[in-house]
Amino acid sequence: MQTALEMRSKPVADHTPDRPLYDLIELFFFAYRDFVGDPDRILEQYGFGRAHHRVLHFVDRNPGLTIAALLDILRITKQSLNRVLKELLEKGYVEQRAGLTDRRQRLLYPTPRGKALAVDLARLQTQRIARALEETGLDAEAAAKRFLAAMIEPAERPTVARLSHHDDEDGA
Amino acid sequence: MQTALEMRSKPVADHTPDRPLYDLIELFFFAYRDFVGDPDRILEQYGFGRAHHRVLHFVDRNPGLTIAALLDILRITKQSLNRVLKELLEKGYVEQRAGLTDRRQRLLYPTPRGKALAVDLARLQTQRIARALEETGLDAEAAAKRFLAAMIEPAERPTVARLSHHDDEDGA
DNA sequence: GGGGATATGTCAGTGATGTTGACATATCCC
DNA sequence: GGGATATGTCAACATCACTGACATATCCCC
Numbered sequence: 001m002q003t004a005l006e007m008r009s010k011p012v013a014d015h016t017p018d019r020p021l022y023d024l025i026e027l028f029f030f031a032y033r034d035f036v037g038d039p040d041r042i043l044e045q046y047g048f049g050r051a052h053h054r055v056l057h058f059v060d061r062n063p064g065l066t067i068a069a070l071l072d073i074l075r076i077t078k079q080s081l082n083r084v085l086k087e088l089l090e091k092g093y094v095e096q097r098a099g100l101t102d103r104r105q106r107l108l109y110p111t112p113r114g115k116a117l118a119v120d121l122a123r124l125q126t127q128r129i130a131r132a133l134e135e136t137g138l139d140a141e142a143a144a145k146r147f148l149a150a151m152i153e154p155a156e157r158p159t160v161a162r163l164s165h166h167d168d169e170d171g172a
Numbered sequence: 173m174q175t176a177l178e179m180r181s182k183p184v185a186d187h188t189p190d191r192p193l194y195d196l197i198e199l200f201f202f203a204y205r206d207f208v209g210d211p212d213r214i215l216e217q218y219g220f221g222r223a224h225h226r227v228l229h230f231v232d233r234n235p236g237l238t239i240a241a242l243l244d245i246l247r248i249t250k251q252s253l254n255r256v257l258k259e260l261l262e263k264g265y266v267e268q269r270a271g272l273t274d275r276r277q278r279l280l281y282p283t284p285r286g287k288a289l290a291v292d293l294a295r296l297q298t299q300r301i302a303r304a305l306e307e308t309g310l311d312a313e314a315a316a317k318r319f320l321a322a323m324i325e326p327a328e329r330p331t332v333a334r335l336s337h338h339d340d341e342d343g344a
Numbered sequence: 345g346g347g348g349a350t351a352t353g354t355c356a357g358t359g360a361t362g363t364t365g366a367c368a369t370a371t372c373c374c
Numbered sequence: 375g376g377g378a379t380a381t382g383t384c385a386a387c388a389t390c391a392c393t394g395a396c397a398t399a400t401c402c403c404c
Binding site for chain 3: 238240251271276
């Protein structure tokens with residue numbers, strides 16, 4: 001016996017499950033925090049922040065990138081970009097060359113020093129991801145949860161899980 | 173025929189693959205940006221920011237939370253917490269009650285209004301995750317990539333992929 | 345019951361990163 | 375030659391983090 005409400009067929013692309021996916025929401029938050037936390041420790045020693053990391057990363061990955069393209073990727077204003085980019089240029093981690101066809105453009109390239117730092121930071125983040133992948137069995141939602149949980153510092157994981165599993169205390 | 177270097181057995185828990193996992197690094201960055209971007213638009217209408225969202229979320233999820241426990245979860249200073257918490261209290265989204273056993277504690281609870289906002293924001297993020305899960309086939313690394321790519325705004329995804337797939341241009 | 349530890353609140357200053365708005369310069373292209 | 379485009383820069387401001395210092399209330403132990 002079902003009410004009409006319970007019986008109504010779900011729209012094709014509803015994407016709203018019956019229950020909020022609190023676990024995944026929180027796992028994503030914690031996983032990202034640790035994901036950016038790794039590079040943060042290194043960057044501090046260079047007097048750089050996350051903003052510098054993002055710029056260096058995308059310049060390293062897309063050598064010859066224009067300012068406009070970089071702004072497109074980062075979705076920040078040119079004033080915000082300019083501040084960190086200027087520091088990367090001054091400290092010799094990135095260099096500019098005039099565009100070949102369009103000389104208004106400033107094509108961005110990593111210097112050897114910049115390349116080295118970018119690779120170093122990528123290696124750090126890769127390690128965390130690689131470990132997470134190793135620890136992940138993978139199959140649908142349960143698999144995604146396991147993957148993101150594995151992205152969190154092992155020492156933190158139990159606490160996080162405990163905090164998220166209060167579902168059973170409101171009598172459900 | 174392998175050199176000694178190539179033959180050396182990998183340490184048990186190395187977690188460093190031969191190649192950096194650039195795709196996953198970038199997908200994680202973009203996915204998180206969109207994940208927090210959804211709530212941002214709503215929060216703006218209330219004069220709140222991401223910091224308020226995080227506090228409201230964890231108070232809603234863990235009613236009766238103490239300040240100390242909240243600081244532990246968020247890993248920020250009490251001064252940082254206090255500013256946003258005060259606003260949530262003043263605007264009536266969170267309320268404090270003295271601890272039952274320890275009256276020094278300020279137990280935090282969402283008000284009905286706070287609960288409503290928290291649920292609304294969770295619903296938004298749940299929708300994105302749910303859609304991503306639906307679009308994900310899941311099996312090991314390839315599955316994780318697909319999952320995170322699906323977390324990115326559909327309109328953005330092709331661009332992102334294009335920018336990340338420059339691997340083949342350096343002759344490899 | 346006095347006193348140190350604990351939980352929380354608050355003031356003041358600073359830093360990193362983002363924003364808007366306005367304007368300058370160099371180059372491109374019709 | 376002149377408008378559009380790519381970039382650089384100055385100034386002011388918002389958010390959210392930090393450190394350091396200090397105040398208050400309550401707990402708990404000797």
